[in-house]
Amino acid sequence: MSSTAFTFDTEDVLFTYFDQLRIHERLGECERYADFDRDIYETVVEELYKLARDVFAPINASGDREGCSLDDEGNVTVPKGYKEAWDQMREGGWTAPRAEPELGGGGMPSVIGAFFSEVMSGANMSLQMYVGLSTAAARVIRKYGLEQLAKPVAEKIFTGEWGGTMCLTEAGAGSSVGDNRTKATPSPDEDQVWLLEGEKIFITGGDSNLVSNICHLVLARTPGSPEGTKGLSLFVVPKFWFDPATLELGERNGAHVLKLEHKMGIKGSATCVLGLGSRGPCRGWMVGKEREGIRMMFDMMNEARIGVGIQGLAAGSAAFQYARSYVHERVQGTSLKQIRDPEARRVPIVQHPDVRRMLMDQKVLVQTMRAMAYRLAMTDDIAEAHPDEDTRAKLHRRVDLLVPIVKSMCTDLGFNVAVTGVQIFGGYGFTQEFPVEQLVRDAKIQSIYEGTNGIQALDLLGRKMRMEGGRLFMEWMQDAKAEVEAAQTEGFVDQASALGKAIDAVAAAAMHIASVGQRDIEEAMLQAVPFLNAFGYTVLGQEALDQARVAKKKIADSGETNFLKGKLLNLDYYVATYLPHVIASSKAIRAGNVSCLDPALFTE
Amino acid sequence: MSSTAFTFDTEDVLFTYFDQLRIHERLGECERYADFDRDIYETVVEELYKLARDVFAPINASGDREGCSLDDEGNVTVPKGYKEAWDQMREGGWTAPRAEPELGGGGMPSVIGAFFSEVMSGANMSLQMYVGLSTAAARVIRKYGLEQLAKPVAEKIFTGEWGGTMCLTEAGAGSSVGDNRTKATPSPDEDQVWLLEGEKIFITGGDSNLVSNICHLVLARTPGSPEGTKGLSLFVVPKFWFDPATLELGERNGAHVLKLEHKMGIKGSATCVLGLGSRGPCRGWMVGKEREGIRMMFDMMNEARIGVGIQGLAAGSAAFQYARSYVHERVQGTSLKQIRDPEARRVPIVQHPDVRRMLMDQKVLVQTMRAMAYRLAMTDDIAEAHPDEDTRAKLHRRVDLLVPIVKSMCTDLGFNVAVTGVQIFGGYGFTQEFPVEQLVRDAKIQSIYEGTNGIQALDLLGRKMRMEGGRLFMEWMQDAKAEVEAAQTEGFVDQASALGKAIDAVAAAAMHIASVGQRDIEEAMLQAVPFLNAFGYTVLGQEALDQARVAKKKIADSGETNFLKGKLLNLDYYVATYLPHVIASSKAIRAGNVSCLDPALFTE
Incomplete structure (x- = not known):
């Protein structure tokens, strides 16, 4: 059945890229991406979609059933x-679309990486x-690793x-x-080498036979480092020791997988307990300067968090695609208008209003999340590569502000959209004959790793909203209001006005908090998550x-299509369905209820 | 760790039973339950809790991992x-607490059955x-089965x-x-016997070695029956044929499990494809009258739907119990007030505001769902057993109105509460070392079977709201308003007023629809689910x-306890957090957005 076949809404991606975000024009202003044009991007989208559909998707369910295994040597x-x-991905040269071409990458912007990930x-x-995870680690090594290591290892x-x-x-x-x-002490025998001792948990891809x-x-x-984050340094610890000059592999290093976690989902991804030094000496090289480990991790954090947000989007987007196909296959019941006639024609479930309501909800959330996440990735690209310093600085501020929102909203809502997918499939959705239950698992x-969504909300409220005296939020609000005004002149009077009220409600909540x-x-901080959600919606x-x-x-220019009309319908649905709840959330936040902090509750 | 040990909040059950619902007094008015007093109920609660904790819970995770298996003979x-x-449950006499004592049951009211199920x-x-499922089937057979079968089989x-x-x-x-x-034709050879042919799917407990x-x-x-529900009859089809007089088992009947579903969860429950007549003749007796199958099923429907609602409550309630224990065990980070001090004492996560917010949300939802579901069960008990006819009729109407709400809200929110449980457990919650991920799966x-929650909403809006010219809803509203007024005189001025506005908002939505x-x-009908949710909240x-x-x-009478104070805190949290969204939902419903019905969308 086609509802078990992976598909992707490339029409929406192309609209988002070229009509909405105009990445080919905006990134063209950055020298780094000047050589890419729309044709190239379109080809990449097409090729990556094929790879996903033909190579990745067919082993998704089987990988889930089989899972990973660990032998006694920690392999x-x-x-x-x-x-x-x-290997097929390697042959196609797709392992690192964003990395620099001289190191085997595609030199693409993050906004293309966003599609890749999705x-x-x-x-x-x-x-x-x-x-x-591999490419994320490589970027850190590339940027901060010892000179003799950085490029070749990356x-x-x-x-x-x-x-x-x-x-x-x-x-x-x-x-x-x-x-x-985890401790690191200088090796008594080797220059620049450290000995590590400790145990790390929840290590994704802690070992595999892929590489x-x-x-x-x-x-x-x-030794001698202070407590807390400021005492942490970063090390690169290889599975097999190697000579940086030749990169030839030497002896097994003392970093061993001790255990695999048994998990609710992502069973094909090896989540490892990694012992360092417990089965023989564990050697490593320092990355960057001593006690600057956290700074380097923070440096990669925006990217990693956008990446997880996109994983959330991906779960929702895949679920929506499966569902929009299934609703045509599955015949059940009659039209509501003929419900009293037992002889009436049986209809595919796409004709039932409540099924359409669920599909609409999926569609609107997926498409707006995609726009939000892709825009953030593009903003990050331009923030890095734009020739103008002020532009870069402003865009960096915007990225800082919105990263926790993208991470949190896309993972929470992506999960919800996947759950809605199960509901649309009905009883079958609960079985492993269809791919939606796995998406949920x-x-x-995603709402937990790379900073739980609670941590994202603390980051937003406790750090981002307060940076530079609130400048990040003020700038966002100014831009948002300008968009509202522009939209009003274009005929979106009621919709823009409703959005304006939502913006005001978020601002009021922020002031109150x-x-x-x-x-x-x-x-x-009790209001951190509710605030992030109101802001995010x-x-x-x-x-x-x-x-x-x-x-x-576009309709005025070249006529109406179902797809373009769908965008107008999206807006009306969103304004009617979600914006009233932003107002309600702001009200709830400002009600300032602190019941849960009462010491009478949750005693041991 | 205690967070993996099953516990139950019996304090809340006892409060709900004896302080809030006063079941011992109200059921005492019904002759059928006159012999039960508070002591008996309390003993039952205690014993059932022990059985759940000591017998059922220890094999919950192992059963999930192992699942069910099917042999070639369909066993x-x-x-x-x-x-x-x-067998332990049988020995204790707990298999059917509600069935009549002369048939091996406990003769208990449904409201006690609700705790049993939870x-x-x-x-x-x-x-x-x-x-x-077994006892539900037995009740149908008891009530409608052939005279020679009904009692002995039940x-x-x-x-x-x-x-x-x-x-x-x-x-x-x-x-x-x-x-x-599925077809049934009279047996040419045996009186009162029918031959069945067809295939049933998603049959819970379609076979097992328990019995x-x-x-x-x-x-x-x-033969000759019309299309649609009105042409359906009901049959009892045994796995092994038997002589109703002796109940001695005879030959294997042609009802065979052909396949087990592989599911996201409830893996210990055998969900079967059941072939009727495909591996030999399948014999059955008719239950009730011909073409009255649906009426009998409808007759059991309220009870079955309340039962599924309680399953949802149970998932949430178990998740909350695991979480409220875990938050004391898990030490992570410092108090927010000392977050800049790396030497600060590490605290159990119960001290973090966002964790307490999540716990609060779980607590309030679980405790209000429990009150709602138990009250409905009690209402059903009194509707069946009260001496006064008008009282019975009114309570039947109330049950009819609220059944879809209890089924739908408890399953959706129970699931959400379980998901929140995973979030509180963090990365560990995603692993199978802790029981919360299984609760989610x-x-x-629950939101799908026994009538999807979409079907519940159609039932509410399309049937219940329209029955007797809207009388069910009007009666509910009258009673709800009376409660609001009474609460205002007791000092709950703001809270009651907020609830009053929510009631008005629901009424306004109902009028609009x-x-x-x-x-x-x-x-x-597009607004059925949003309406059900607004009403449910x-x-x-x-x-x-x-x-x-x-x-x-109770505080005025006998002093404040943490538990009782918790009920006051619940209300304030609920009023601040949830009621504004009821107003928003009503607004969204009345906005009347019909985007999703546009034929431009969801084309093949």
Whole structure:
């Protein structure tokens, strides 16, 4: 059945890229991307979609059923077919679309990387994680690693010959990364080499048979370093030791997978407990300067968090695609208008209003999340590459502000959209004959890792809203209001006005919380998640409005299509359905209820 | 760790039973329950909790991992330990607390059955389903079966020697039950015996090694019967044929499990494809009169739907209990007030405001859902057993109105509460070391089976709201308003006023939809789910208010306790957090957006 076949809404991606965001024009202003034109981007979209559909998707369910296995030597075997898919991706040169071409990458902007992540993760989240984490580690090594290591190791990873991991979490140090206990001491025998001791948990791709070597990026504390995050340094710890000059692999290093986690989802992704030094000496090289580990991690954080947001989007987007196909296949009941006639024609469920309501909800959320996440990726690209310093600075501020929103909204709503997918499939959705239940299970981790969504909200409210005296938020509001005004002149009077009220409601909530925060930090931070959500729904509303404006112009230019009309319908649905709840959330925040802080509750 | 040990909030159950609902007094007015007093009920609660904790819960995770298996003869083997637990339950006489004592039951009211279902399902939903479905089938047989069968067969099932199933769904007949294709023809050889042919799917407990025989209740169409639901009759089809006089088992009947579904959750519950007549003749007796199958099913429907609602409550309630224990065990980070001090004491996560916010949300939803669901069960008890006819009739109307709300809200919110449980557990919540991820997987089916929540909403809006010219809703509103007024005189001025506004908002939404419905049924029914939710949140708000009123009186009488103060805090949280969204939902409904019905969307 076609509802079990992976598809992707490339029409929406192309609209978002070229009609809405106009990436070919805006990125063209940056020298780094001057050579890319619309044709190239379109070809990349097409090729990546094929790879996702033909190579990644077919082994998604089987990988889930089989999972990973661990042998006594700490070697992980990934599910059948993963290695072949990995190699096909390598052959196509797709392991690192964004990395610099001289190191084997495609030199593409992040906004293209966003599609890469969405389509690959939607097709097979577990397999995509090996790619995503490896290249993230490689970028850190590339940027901060020892000179003799940086480029050659990064190249090995970008080309998919080696892998990489990020080793932050420990049993007692999850959200509280500063509580890391792993130790690093200078090797008495070798220059520039450190010996590591400790245990890291929840290490994604901590080992695999996809690659011949793995470079673990490990946060650890050097002798005499202070407690907390400021005492942490970063190390690259290879599975097999190697000579940086030749990159030839030497002896097995003392970094061993001790255990695989059994998880609700992403079963094809090896989530490892990694022992450092427990089965023989564990050697590593320092990355960057001592005690600057956290700074480097923070430096990669925006990118990583956008990446997880896009994973959330991917779960929702894949679920919506499966559902929009299934509703034509599945025949059940009659039209509501003929419900009393037992002889009436049976109809595909797409004709039932409540099914259409669920599909609409999926569609609007997926398409606005996509616009929001892709826009943020493009903003990040321009913030890095634009010739004008002020433009770069302003865009960096915008990225800082919106990263926690994209991470949190896309993972929460992506999960919800996947859950709606199960509901549309009915009883079948609960079975493993159809791919939607796996999407739900796979997606659930996204609201937790890379900073839980609670941590994102603290980051937004406690850091981003307060940076530079609130400038980030003020700038956003100014731009948002300007869009509202422009939309009003274009005929979106009611819709823009509703969005304007939502923006005001978010601002009012922000003011209220700021004033509470001067009195009591806990009371203020209690509203962090509700505030992020109210803000996030408003940002999604901006995208709905923006897409409708673009669609309206395009319709005026070249006529109406179902797709373009769909963007106008999206806006009206969003304004009617979601914006009233932003007002309600703001009201709830300002009600300032602190029931849960009462010491009478949740006693031991 | 205690966060992996099943616990139950019996304090809240006792408060709900004896302080809020006063079941011992109200049921005492019904002769049928006159012999039960508070002591008996308390003992039952205690004993059932022990059974759930000590017998059901310990095999919950192992049953999930192992699942069920099917042999070539169509025999299902359930997970290890299930049979022993089943037998222990039988020995204790707990298989059918509500059935009549002369047939092996406990003669208890439904409101006690609600606790039975909640605690057992929270401990082990898969295992509990064998109990729940069997007794439901037995009640139908008891009430409508052939005289020579009714009592003896019901007794066999009530005592857990035999099992029972409900066989409604077919591949082309899920929500649209009238599309059933299974045929029943009179046996040419035997009086009163019918021969069945067809295939039923999603049959819970379609076979198991828990019992020596299984009676399937099968909907099928007899020769010459019309299309649709009105042509369906009901049959009891045993796994092993038997002589009704002796109940001795004879030959294997032609009802065979052809396949087990592989599911997201409830893996210990055998979900079967049941072939009727495909491996030899399948014989059955008719239950009730010909073509009255649907009426009998409808007759059991309220009870079954309340039961599924309680399963949803159970998932949420179990998740909350695990979480409230875990937050004391898990140490992570420092108090927000000391976040800049790396030397600050590390605290259990219960001290973090956002964790407390999540716990609060769980607590309020679980406790108000419990009150709502238990109250409905009690209402059903009194509606059946009260000496006064008018009282019975009014309470029947109330049950009819609220059943879809209880089914839908408790399953959707129970699932959400379980998801919140995973979030509180963080990365560990995603692993199978802790029980919360299984709760999420197990619970997902509840919003789908026994009438999807979309069907519930259609039932509410299309049937219940229109019955007797809207009388059911008007009566509810009158009573709700009276409660609001009473609460205002007791000092809950603001909270009652907020609830009053929510009631008005629901009424306004109902009026709006009714007027739309006169013009376009599809436009009206598009709002069915949003309407049910707005109504449902208002009903939960009623329970929050009612519990606070009861708690306030009790505090005045006998002093404040943490528990009682918690009920006052619940109300304030609920009013601040949820009621503004009821107003917003009503606004969204009245906005009347019909985007999704546009034919431009969701084309093939």
